Amino acid sequence: MSLAGGIERVWVAGRASAAAIADLLLPDLCSGCDTAAPARNGLCKACVIDLMHLTGLPYCLRCGSTLGPYIKVVYGDGCAFCPTPLPRFARVVRLGPYAPPLRHIVHQLKYRRSTTMLERLGLLLAEAVDGCGDVGELDVIAPVPSWWSRRLMRGVDHAALLAEAVGRRMDLPIAPVLRRVRNTPPQVGRSRTQRVHNVRGAFDAVADDDLGGARVLLIDDVTTTGATASECARMLLRAGAVRVTLAVVGKAEPYKAYAPRLQTPGGATNMD
Numbered sequence: 001m002s003l004a005g006g007i008e009r010v011w012v013a014g015r016a017s018a019a020a021i022a023d024l025l026l027p028d029l030c031s032g033c034d035t036a037a038p039a040r041n042g043l044c045k046a047c048v049i050d051l052m053h054l055t056g057l058p059y060c061l062r063c064g065s066t067l068g069p070y071i072k073v074v075y076g077d078g079c080a081f082c083p084t085p086l087p088r089f090a091r092v093v094r095l096g097p098y099a100p101p102l103r104h105i106v107h108q109l110k111y112r113r114s115t116t117m118l119e120r121l122g123l124l125l126a127e128a129v130d131g132c133g134d135v136g137e138l139d140v141i142a143p144v145p146s147w148w149s150r151r152l153m154r155g156v157d158h159a160a161l162l163a164e165a166v167g168r169r170m171d172l173p174i175a176p177v178l179r180r181v182r183n184t185p186p187q188v189g190r191s192r193t194q195r196v197h198n199v200r201g202a203f204d205a206v207a208d209d210d211l212g213g214a215r216v217l218l219i220d221d222v223t224t225t226g227a228t229a230s231e232c233a234r235m236l237l238r239a240g241a242v243r244v245t246l247a248v249v250g251k252a253e254p255y256k257a258y259a260p261r262l263q264t265p266g267g268a269t270n271m272d
């Protein structure tokens with residue numbers, strides 16, 4: 001075991017213990033807003049309604065952007081919000097825009113090691129993928145890997161946990177074929193072009209028997225411009241995969257299409 005791996009394991013064990021103690025001491029609060037008492041599946045009534053609203057919004061299949069009711073998407077060409085060139089993954093499946101309560105749920109998953117919603121997110125994402133008739137057959141799931149020091153600081157590899165939850169629901173194996181080979185500065189404040197350059201060469205895909213001809217479901221918690229996921233898809237395709245579908249909990253985007261109480265002043269966030 002490398003020194004970094006050893007430090008990470010000790011640190012994560014400590015974080016896990018602290019989180020377990022905190023769970024015992026803290027009152028049971030809604031995972032979507034952290035203020036109201038949960039009514040169903042860990043969410044209060046208002047958050048359940050907001051979540052249903054978010055997951056029902058129409059979105060572009062190529063970039064995941066929320067679309068108005070009168071905007072048409074030509075599947076191969078994407079929408080007016082799609083980046084140029086289009087991402088290397090074939091399409092996006094998302095739960096909703098990265099807005100409350102999804103944003104708070106993901107934040108808990110990412111920074112507070114809260115696994116309360118993990119299985120539910122996995123179930124929702126699996127159902128969203130199953131509900132898309134054009135995704136087709138899938139062979140393996142691959143999480144977007146994070147750099148070891150970020151996992152260390154957060155105490156959890158949230159994309160890997162989410163991928164495992166989705167895999168359990170879809171009865172698909174996890175293929176840890178993607179590796180992050182270098183750290184990258186945060187994407188916040190960068191243009192799409194800058195983000196693409198920032199993550200270029202940051203990943204490697206190990207060509208193995210499972211990947212040859214495979215249809216891969218790439219999993220991440222949030223996407224913004226799709227630059228990171230597109231780079232991962234590029235490496236997966238280079239290593240032998242024939243199709244990559246991106247599945248995310250949230251698509252970070254400037255507020256526009258959803259209800260005023262869900263809008264996020266400041267627009268997109270610091271994700272990929």
Ligand SMILES: [Zn+2]
Binds near residue numbers: 034043047101
């Ligand atoms: Zn709530």
Ligand SMILES: [Zn+2]
Binds near residue numbers: 060064065078082083
């Ligand atoms: Zn689009």
